[in-house]
Amino acid sequence: MLTAAARLLGDAERGSVERLLDGDPFGGAQVAERISMAGLAWWRQDARIFGYGSRRHLESLCWLGANLIPVNASPAAVSAFADMVAGEPRGCSSIVGSADAVLGLWSRLASSWGPSRDVRPNQPLMATSSPAPVPADPGVRLVRPDEIDLLFPAAVAMYTEEVGVSPTADGGERSYRERVGELVRARRAYARVINGQVVFKAELAVITKHTAQIQGVWTAPEWRGRGLARGGIAAIVRDALRRVAPSVSLYVNDYNTPARAVYERCGFQQVGTFATVLF
Incomplete structure (x- = not known):
């Protein structure tokens, strides 16, 4: 009965999805941006969005594309989402989101999707709505x-250091360069x-x-x-x-003590805990 409530969502339920995402503005940000740009139809997103709960009361979401991202996922929803995807080959490069949901999904998917390259179980999710109390780097x-072209080598170095593999491996240089270019042209870099x-x-x-x-923070x-980094984060x-x-x-990874100190000095406070499983 629990698993029967999980289903593929479409644009007809966009209002319910957006209300749920509004209730988790930090944990659901990655999914919220994509839905705001292209809706819920899988053929526009190159991803599927699953929901758990009735049509009148959507309780949880799960995004499955290049990443698997649970949002506001209760233990029952985690079980239902895992049942829906466990029987298909893994196509995502990571599972990321609220720690309880990510680790719950991984405990159910590891036998069919494993092995992982890395599991990061404790990543403080932090936020601020005020300018940093330290000087910004002009x-x-x-x-x-x-x-x-100037930024690209630094972006590759950051990704390789953080993830453990180069984004240019296996023919990925062109797509990664395009992503860096998109961020620059959108005035996000x-x-x-x-x-x-x-x-x-x-x-x-x-x-x-x-x-x-x-x-992508990197020095x-x-x-x-x-x-x-302190002055740079303050400026951003x-x-x-x-x-x-x-x-x-x-x-941020819990073991990255220098980075956590920078963010705290810049006024960030913990608002949740993420986890990431990397493949």
Whole structure:
């Protein structure tokens, strides 16, 4: 009976989906942005969106595309979503979202989708709606479209360091370069450039009516320990609050003590806990 409530959603239920996402503005941001741009139809999204609960009371969501992302997923919803996808080959590169839901899904999917490359069970989800209480670095600015080639090596270095594999592996360079270019042209990519080198960078990878989510934070190794990240994050928060959204959010690995200290100094407070399973 529990699993029968999970079903594929379509545009007819967009209102219910958006109300649910409004109730989880930080945890559901990645899904909310995509639905706001293209609705729920799988053929526009290149993804499927599952729901749990009645049509009058949608309780939980699960996005299945390049990533598997549960939103507001109760234990019963996690069980139902796992039952729906366990019988098909894994096509996603990660499971990411609220820690309880992600780890619950993985416990049910590991036998058919495993092995994972990494499981990060404790990633504080943090947010702020105020300018940082530390000085913003005036040298951190939006990357210009003619600087994509300048930013690209730094973006590759960040991704490789964070995820453990290069985004250019297995023929991925073109698609990753296109993604970096999209962020630059959308005025979402920030950098500090010194002597023709990107020494700090980050992006607003997700933007909704509620929040702008920072991802891809990176400082060149030889520049670490000099306070660049603190001033850079402060500059991005200031610009994002002024120009983009009423809050700024991010999630960070619990073991990344220096990064957590930077975010806390910049006024971020924990609003939840994410987990990520990487394949």
